[in-house]
Amino acid sequence: MKTLRALLRNPQGAAGLALCSLVMLTAILGPAIAPNDPEAFHFGARFAAPSAEFPFGTDWYGRDLFSRILVGARSTVLLALLATVIGTALGAIIGVVSGYLGGMVDEAIMRVTDAVMAIPSLLFALMILAALGSSALNAVLAIGIAFTPGMARISRSVTLQVRSLDYVSAAKARGESLRWIVLAEILPNTIAPVIVEGTIRVAFAIMTLATLSFLGLGAQPPAPEWGLMIAEARDHLFRSPWPVVAPGAAIAIVAIGFNLLGDGLRDVLNPRTGDHA
Amino acid sequence: MSASFLLRRLAYLALTAFLVSLIVFGVTQLLPANAATMILGEYATPEALAALNQKLGLDQPALVQYGQWLSGAVQGDFGISLRTSQPVGPSIMSAFGRSALLAALSLALVCVIAIPLGVWAGTKRGGPTDLGLSVVSYLGVSLPEFVLATLLLAWLAGPAVGLFPASGYTPFSEDPLKALHHLALPVITLAIILTAHISRMVRSEMVDTLESDFVRAARLRGLSKRQVIYNHALRNSMLPAITVIALDVGYLIGGVIVVEEVFAFPGIGRQLILAIQNRDLPMLQAGALIMALTYALANLAADLAYAALDKRIQYK
Secondary structure, three states: OHHHHHHHHOHHHHHHHHHHHHHHHHHHHHHHHOOOOOOOOOHHHOOOOOOOOOOOOEOOOOOEHHHHHHHHHHHHHHHHHHHHHHHHHHHHHHHHHHHHHOHHHHHHHHHHHHHHHOOOHHHHHHHHHHHHOOOHHHHHHHHHHHHHHHHHHHHHHHHHHHHOOHHHHHHHHOOOOHHHHHHHHHHHHHHHHHHHHHHHHHHHHHHHHHHHHHOOOOOOOOOOOHHHHHHHHHHHOOOOOHHHHHHHHHHHHHHHHHHHHHHHHHHHHOOOHHHHO | OOHHHHHHHHHHHHHHHHHHHHHHHHHHHOOOOOHHHHHHOOOOOHHHHHHHHHHHOOOOOHHHHHHHHHHHHHOOOOOEOOOOOOEHHHHHHHHHHHHHHHHHHHHHHHHHHHHHHHHHHHHOOOOHHHHHHHHHHHHHHOOOHHHHHHHHHHHHOOOOOOOOOOOOOOOOOOOHHHHHHHHHHHHHHHHHHHHHHHHHHHHHHHHHHHOOHHHHHHHHOOOOHHHHHHHHHHHHHHHHHHHHHHHHHHHHHHHHHHHHHHOOOOOHHHHHHHHHHOOOHHHHHHHHHHHHHHHHHHHHHHHHHHHHHOOOOOOO
């Protein structure tokens, strides 16, 4: 509650929270509030400019772009959230265990994360997709795995700060098990920085997911996934800009929303550690 | 910067390269379809498959295959492309050269634009320029490369404007003007996205530096604002800027892949996408390895530049 109030006082945080709430509402209600059938062809109105009937215009089949974007919000936004959750959870566990155990285990894990981070994340996601095959869910998995090392480093560095605190020593002195100390004592205290980083990562995940679909390696036609919509619109690029502009703007708005929210959260939760990531 | 620092950093690079090669090889080993099946098709006889597997060395244990692949890769031999039946090495290297040109031009443009822009916004903090730049750069970091590339393509290469060709490539040796014409749109796209990143970083570094004690001391000594900015603050803001630019090489590599695909530019990114679509294992391994090594080298270069420029940090 205190965090929420502080967040609302922060201009970036308030704007981000408003945008993200709007986006989440759209993702949940999308199909219910879409004015037209996203798959219905209106051959009389191909390449229409925005109008009262078609707020964002229509594509080459005369499909209503507004409805397609509303329906596509679910797959794009929720899948990006899922990818971030996978990467964050995996990374947090690896990072906390590595930081807590220290020594050779820590050294080995960190060298491997270094090597994975030496591969640009889009390239790494592409390699995983090459191995798994193209599909929307595989793209989610690929992004989640590509995010894991970065999250592992952040939660490790927080763990190193927390490890030497008194309450952890107290748990050790009580004779608690390793699993208890990691899960109940350390993990909850790494949550704040991990959530900040995770929120900013959602914006990356949206952009990467759309990029993978654009490259033909994520969602497959005729899904109204935003990146895929732009890829398909390339064949009709010079007839009308709306099939590219509408999903492009949708991606940008979601990414801006999560970037703002992440920056706002960072200011509110831990003003100092911001630039370490 | 001492010799032992250099040596340690090089050893670290070698370790990273080794681990990256393991990852690249390991991930591509997971491919569901076997290369021989892909060459001969689904209806090949088991005998033909076994014979080809033996010829390609695919019947060997994974570790032996890795050893053979690595020893070939070190000598520049990446095997034969499954898609074109040509040696991978030469074709990936010439594609890499074209991509490197694309990346170098983009980076040069970014340095010329983003650093002055960031410095300017940082010195005029809170003013309309600063505000305008932060809004635009927020948009820039939230817009994926492929959206910007497609929009620029629709606008600048469309029949209405027709300023640039929509796709393709001309070698510099053939016709330098035409080559630049083809490079323009991909370079502009990459430069805009990277400028959004880097100008933000330079701005925040500049703001921090201008608030630091030594800048205040310089002002108190009676130096002009101009002298303080150019002789004191700028130099100290450059160090983090170098790191940011090196880190952005990772972004740049991702951007190069996307932009090459949009503008049908025959570089390493497009080769990589083709390799994935066609399950061309040797090409995929070579492309991924070269890109990852480029990134590792960029980071090494940044570390060395940092050590050379910042005399305070004693690297042992």
